[in-house]
Amino acid sequence: MKDTADILPLALEGVSLRRGNRRVLKDIDCRFDASLAKTLIVGPNGAGKSLLLRVAHGLVAPDAGRVSWRGGAASAREVRAEQAMVFQRPVLLRRSVRANLAFALKGRGLGRTERRSRIDEMLARTGLARFAAAPARALSFGEQQRLALARALIVRPRVLFLDEPTANLDPAAAHLVEELVAESAARGVRIVMTSHDLGQAARLADEVIFLYRGRIKERAPAKRFFERPENDLARAFLRGELLWWRRRRTEAGIDCAPVQSCGPGQEPS
Amino acid sequence: MNDIQDAFWVAFALLWQFDARLFDIVLLSLQVSLSAVLIAALIGMPLGALLALRRFPGRRAAIVLMNVLMGLPPVVVGLVIYLLFSRSGAFGVFGLLFTPAAMIVAQVILVTPIVASLSRQVFETLWEEYRETFESLDVTPAGGVAALIWDGRFALLTALLAGFGRAVAEVGAVMIVGGNIDHVTRVMTTAIALEVSKGDLPLALGLGIVLLLLALAVNAAAYGFKEFAEARVAA
Numbered sequence: 001m002k003d004t005a006d007i008l009p010l011a012l013e014g015v016s017l018r019r020g021n022r023r024v025l026k027d028i029d030c031r032f033d034a035s036l037a038k039t040l041i042v043g044p045n046g047a048g049k050s051l052l053l054r055v056a057h058g059l060v061a062p063d064a065g066r067v068s069w070r071g072g073a074a075s076a077r078e079v080r081a082e083q084a085m086v087f088q089r090p091v092l093l094r095r096s097v098r099a100n101l102a103f104a105l106k107g108r109g110l111g112r113t114e115r116r117s118r119i120d121e122m123l124a125r126t127g128l129a130r131f132a133a134a135p136a137r138a139l140s141f142g143e144q145q146r147l148a149l150a151r152a153l154i155v156r157p158r159v160l161f162l163d164e165p166t167a168n169l170d171p172a173a174a175h176l177v178e179e180l181v182a183e184s185a186a187r188g189v190r191i192v193m194t195s196h197d198l199g200q201a202a203r204l205a206d207e208v209i210f211l212y213r214g215r216i217k218e219r220a221p222a223k224r225f226f227e228r229p230e231n232d233l234a235r236a237f238l239r240g241e242l243l244w245w246r247r248r249r250t251e252a253g254i255d256c257a258p259v260q261s262c263g264p265g266q267e268p269s
Numbered sequence: 270m271n272d273i274q275d276a277f278w279v280a281f282a283l284l285w286q287f288d289a290r291l292f293d294i295v296l297l298s299l300q301v302s303l304s305a306v307l308i309a310a311l312i313g314m315p316l317g318a319l320l321a322l323r324r325f326p327g328r329r330a331a332i333v334l335m336n337v338l339m340g341l342p343p344v345v346v347g348l349v350i351y352l353l354f355s356r357s358g359a360f361g362v363f364g365l366l367f368t369p370a371a372m373i374v375a376q377v378i379l380v381t382p383i384v385a386s387l388s389r390q391v392f393e394t395l396w397e398e399y400r401e402t403f404e405s406l407d408v409t410p411a412g413g414v415a416a417l418i419w420d421g422r423f424a425l426l427t428a429l430l431a432g433f434g435r436a437v438a439e440v441g442a443v444m445i446v447g448g449n450i451d452h453v454t455r456v457m458t459t460a461i462a463l464e465v466s467k468g469d470l471p472l473a474l475g476l477g478i479v480l481l482l483l484a485l486a487v488n489a490a491a492y493g494f495k496e497f498a499e500a501r502v503a504a
Contacts, residue, residue: 054401057405059401059404059405080407081407084405084406085405087401087402087405091398091399091401091402093399093416093420094420095419095420103406103416104406106408106412107407107408107409107412135501151406152405155406
């Protein structure tokens with residue numbers, strides 16, 4: 001662990017975000033503290049999961065509300081240095097695997113030997129050691145995502161955001177990424193991750209946040225969320241039903257039960 | 270028809286005999302145009318990066334202007350440089366008119382917009398892809414630009430080749446500011462123009478073929494390097 005004080009908790013207060021004239025995040029209030037290790041944000045496509053993560057990470061400034069770390073006492077530098085993010089599509093530099101990891105360590109005030117040992121350790125942990133000299137973009141998609149994860153972890157972040165990191169991966173590659181996420185959490189990295197894969201959420205999550213049309217509809221410990229979801233929409237989502245009807249009334253604040261259901265695995269067109 | 274056949278013989282003979290005068294002309298052509306491209310790269314690439322990455326008032330106008338300047342007529346550039354560098358001009362005191370230096374200045378003006386415009390496109394495309402990742406990794410602006418240059422190096426090389434092609438092939442500007450003085454400012458294109466006006470068409474065409482071969486050699490070398498290096502990093 002770090003010598004410095006923990007930058008957690010992360011608090012979002014009254015966060016709203018507009019894209020064009022659509023409100024994509026609406027009055028989000030939530031805290032992430034050190035008492036839990038893994039929070040999974042689930043919800044249908046377009047619920048605002050990715051944007052919520054980007055606002056929390058500091059990539060997108062909210063139109064209203066605020067994001068604060070350690071009750072607003074953390075310095076900007078600390079905040080930038082102590083968090084990392086893995087995106088749905090890994091964006092790797094046109095360089096070798098090793099150079100991609102070295103790039104993340106630049107400007108962190110580390111000595112040469114320290115950098116090298118961290119890179120070697122990370123390559124070993126992610127199973128990429130034999131690709132160290134290979135061009136990053138020649139790796140398979142699953143390997144690329146593991147490298148992106150390695151690049152995020154190598155700075156030893158306190159908090160790691162992951163935006164659908166396994167959405168484009170086959171089950172085997174996804175499993176490797178899940179293992180790495182779980183292992184990092186066990187080492188004390190606070191995980192905040194989005195997913196629309198309920199199986200994955202059930203496997204990984206300590207707690208679940210259910211996001212629907214830019215609002216947090218339910219937040220519960222994982223076990224309770226999957227066994228007894230309280231929110232109607234969350235229940236419908238867990239049953240694999242479509243959640244796109246009677247939008248206006250929902251936006252007016254009246255939650256409503258689904259009037260129509262479809263089999264699991266189908267997406268609204 | 271015979272002229273064209275003769276031209277190939279002349280070109281072949283020129284190269285075969287390794288004509289000393291031809292060698293001087295080729296060397297000067299390369300010196301002037303490569304210097305111009307180098308200087309244009311030092312000006313044009315930062316300019317391209319600025320246009321690609323910064324949002325400032327007048328940015329769109331500057332981009333359009335750069336694109337327009339890609340088509341600057343060399344004769345006009347030559348004339349402007351001539352006026353500026355002539356004895357009565359603003360830079361007359363340097364006495365650079367009819368020297369290779371003046372020719373380089375003129376070609377820099379012709380090539381810089383090409384390098385700036387093409388490198389802007391390279392930087393913009395890369396930046397679109399890298400922006401969020403760089404922000405997330407807390408990369409400094411200088412570090413970000415350095416990474417864009419390194420990762421875009423092959424595409425940027427193509428931009429430089431386009432600039433070199435323009436420089437080595439133009440005749441209007443170097444003719445006016447250089448004066449086509451034998452052994453001093455005579456380059457391939459001005460030599461060709463001279464032989465045309467003297468009526469020695471086979472020699473003119475022969476020189477043209479040599480010029481083409483020169484351009485071919487430079488481009489083949491650059492392409493070979495690019496293929497070799499790209500295969501290693503799978504860019």
